[in-house]
Amino acid sequence: MKNCLWEVINNKNSLSKALAEEVAVQIRFGKTKKPNVIWIEATGCSGNTISLMNADYPDLIYLLDNMINLKFSNSLMVCDGERAFESFLKTLKEDFILVVEGAVSTKEDGLFNIIANYKGNKITAYDAIKMAGAKAKSIIAVGTCASFGGVSKAYPNPSEAKSVKEVLQKDVINLPGCPSHPEWIIGTLAYIITNEKIEVDDLGRPLLFYGFTIHDFCERRVYFNNRIFAKNIGEPWCMFKLGCRGPVTKTDCPKRRWNNKVNWPIGDNTPCIGCANAYFPDGMEPFIRL
Amino acid sequence: MVKLIIDPITRISGFLGVEVEIEKNKIVEAKVEGNLFRGFEKILKGRYALDAVYLTERICGICSSAHALAATLALENALNLVPTENVIYIRDLLHSFDIIQNHIRHFYLFTVPDYVEFDFSSPLYETCHKDYRIPDKLSRKIQEDYLKSIEFSKLAHVGVALLGGKAPHNHGILPGIVSVSLDRLKIEEIKSIINKIKDFVDNCMLEDVNIISMYYGDYFEKGKTYNNFLSFGLFDYEDFYYVKPSVIINGVKSDFDVNKIHENINYSWYEVHDGQVVENIKKKGAYSFVKSPRYDKMPVEVGPLARMILSGKYNLKSSTMDRIIARCQEASNILRIMSIIVERIEPFKKEVKYDFKVSSGLGMVDTTRGALLHYVKLDYDKIDGYDIITPSAWNFSPRDDFLGTVEKALVDTFIDDINDVVEVGRIVRSFDPCISCATHVTLRR
Incomplete structure (x- = not known):
């Protein structure tokens, strides 16, 4: 915490840029591998993807070129239909980081949020998050809906939405915010990629970004x-x-x-x-x- | 006959699947499926009236300012609050920055990869279709503009943030007021942002869409709708306007009449129980969470092409490529209007008093994807009922007696290669689907 405090106070504005550059250097010199990332949009507004597009230093292209292999993203990927979902399935067999934005709708076994139709079967976000959550090396919930349920879970919770942690019952790094700030997302990824532990509070939020009011x-x-x-x-x-x-x-x-x-x-x-x-x-x- | 399901349709906002039947290289049946339900109208009931503005923004991450504006208009209507011209100009400017952000992102990030093959290393850009016709040299030019576009769409959101605190989900628009403190420096800052983006749109985006349309001329024949168009009006001021509230039905133009709007749920996953609309995922024959809004019983097309046609700036025709071109041309036109509006805004003192009572209000505005309607019923300072009809509901509705607008655009389309059906994605994306927005449930009418 003491170390974290120092970083927050002295290096706040350029921190995620510095982190991202460190990651790029490590990847270039073979110290770490560019990890696969699956980004699932669930019950939400996809505003966190838009927020990620607003990233400045590093920006979206730097992230995609130098830091991660983004294998699945409904908003961004060029492929569509079964081939798009196959990319999701193939990645499950490798190491990957799971990012979820949006809450997990559980009503009617998740049928209120279908993200793909694969060989005649409707794949719900609920299914996909459970499948990927069981195998992911790390799990990041981006935005307040994924972290805590947020607006999607607001009373009377019409889609019986839950947070990612409620559904998976595993360690999840929560990056709440409506939307989440792009630097909170990229900064957290930078820690995971370099295998450095990011300190979190009892709600799973990195102290680096959520340490103070x-x-x-x-x-x-x-x-x-x-x-x-x-x-x-x-x-x-x-x-x-x-x-x-x-x-x-x-x-x-x-x-x-x-x-x-x-x-x-x-x-x-x-x-x-x-x-x-x-x-x-x-x-x-x-x-x-x- | 071949039956094909394409789900997910990627590079859109929200979740959409399309089911088509193809016979002798022609689409003979199409179903457009909206695959997300959130239930905002239910969530809004009982909450504080003013909170509708910030809450309805959260319907949609890509077009949040539109909902802030429509909710504000509905509340002003309910509270008999008339904002000053200055307030109207400032919030229209904020809204138009968000429209520009949308148009640039939709064209480059969502549309262009349908027509141009990139050579980026990220697995995100792996393709699964073969029909790429643009020569390498021009493809590299468009790829360079794609990279630039990321900067300019961000800059449009910087415009939103200057006026509204942050983007997406800004704080700046409220009934009767805008919260921003303007000074002369900030106004110049905004002007310079408009100039920079306009330079990019006029010199890169319009050229790129022109290149694409030259190599994909057959898409002027694919994706035709009914020639029914609707707009609630946009930038409609005393001394000038872009588009007035108006409709074209079967090619004939007339004034818009709000009483001609109806919604049905024949093929949607909803039922009426005790006068309330409730979800039922098991409903027989239903295939979408999107409802079917109709104008004078007819499905209509909304969005940039509808507005450009209704304003007389585009010939009366509809196709995939016309839709894409109209969006790019509209971006340039809106930036031109923004540079007029920005000359009219000035620093001001904010004063507002809300006089809540039992009342109701209607807020209608055209936005990125077309006509957006919010209806609020107030019980003093609490929300007693809320209805939303989004632009994507008009375009992506399921059928009734008529096919939904996008279904109509798909049916009769000629498929060049039955083993590589690229047409469906291209046609659907030309409408700029936003299914996070389109999926709602109405409490009462």
């Missing part, structure tokens, strides 16, 4: 300390009284920021809605108290 590093903290509070959307003060969930939400958003680091929700004069929390959205509402 948003409140700890918020750029508006000084207003909180001086009890200067915004009463309306758009005011530049602390939004605690508008329902900001920064004090109970652990991510490094204030320092990492979003989309080429140009902004983040609090920078846009809106409260943090706690989208990376285990109880999002049910336990985080109303998002804005006006």
Whole structure:
């Protein structure tokens, strides 16, 4: 934890870039192999794939060229139909990392989320995640739906959605966030690829990215300390009284920021809605108290 | 007769399978299957009214701003709240950055690999079809533009984040207001982003789609729909507009009338029980979680081609290649409109008061993939009912008396090589399917 704290404070912004470069060097000199990755989109919005496309340093192409062999991705792979699913099946026979985004719909044995039809059989996301989860070297749940159920599991949970860990009952690294930040995803992959242990908390979240609350590093903290509070959307003060969930939400958003680091929700004069929390959205509402 | 199931249709948002029957190299039957159910309308009931904006964004990772805007319009309608022109311009700008992000990503990441063979080393780019016709030199040019496109689609999301905090799932649009603090520097920043993206779209994207259309001319004959088109209108201002709310049915144009919208669930995995629509995966004959919205009982096509035709910027015709070209041309046109809007926005002071009561509201807007409708019923500050009809529901609906729009586009298509059916994926992708969006259940009507 001490080591982690140092890294967070001193090296935060360039960290996942540094990690990714280290991985590329190790792969080039044969110290590690480019691992296979299966990325399953389940019951969600595929927003984590979009977020991954928004990665800057390293970007999506660097990730695909230098860090991983992405073998299955519904959103991105060129092949379709049975040949696409065969790539999934073949990869199961090799070493691979499983990434899941979206919650796992279990209603009607998973038929509320079919991801393929293979030789006349409907393959549900529930089936595919169990098949791959049993053999994967490491499992990463990307986004709040995969990590904790998220919006897909919100009351009354119409698709009987569960988190990846609930379904697999194995160690899962959780990277919550709605969506997850691309650097949290690529940074975590970098650790797994180099066989370096990434420290996680009791909810499976890497301390490197989820070690502190948003409140700890918020750029508006000084207003909180001086009890200067915004009463309306758009005011530049602390939004605690508008329902900001920064004090109970652990991510490094204030320092990492979003989309080429140009902004983040609090920078846009809106409260943090706690989208990376285990109880999002049910336990985080109303998002804005006006 | 050969029966073929292509599932997953990859390079789309969400889960879609297509079942076709082919006789003498011609598709004679097609079923389009939406394979995901989430039940957002059920989730929304009983929640705080304002939360509809941020929650409905989570329907779709690729077009979240569209849902924020439609939910905001529905709530404004329910609350009798009229935003200022400045607010409308700013949020339209935010929404249009997201449309541009979509159009660039859909063209390069999802469409181009259907027509151009890349030589990237990643296994992601392994192909499973043979019909690639573009000469190597031009393929390498398009591959270079593909790499550039990743930067420019990201830049469009930087535009969303500047105005809305982050993307996807921005925070910037709310009933009556936008949350962003604008200053002169930020406005110049936004202008420069628009210029940069427009330069790429006009000089690379339009050229690349032109190259593709030259080598795949037969796709002007494949994937024809009914010639029924619908738009709820987009960038419809007092002194200028892109497209007005309008429809073309059987080739005849008229004004749009909201009362002509109906939905049926004949072939969808839903049933009506005690006036409520409930899911039933075992329903006989049903094959999709997508419902069938109809305009005046007719299936219609929505999206960039529909808008370009309805605005008079494109000839009245529909095909796979026309759809792809219209999307690229629309991207250029929207960027042009964005540079007009950005000159009109200015820093402002935000004040809003919500006066909640028992009421209902309708929010309709055209977005990336076409016409999007949100309907909210409020019990003071709580949601009593919520309905959503998404663009992909119009295009990807199952049949009733008529085939669904995409089913119609598939049927009668000539298949060049029965052992390598590449046509189905190409036709379906030209509609830019978003099945995360399309799968909902309606509580009440």
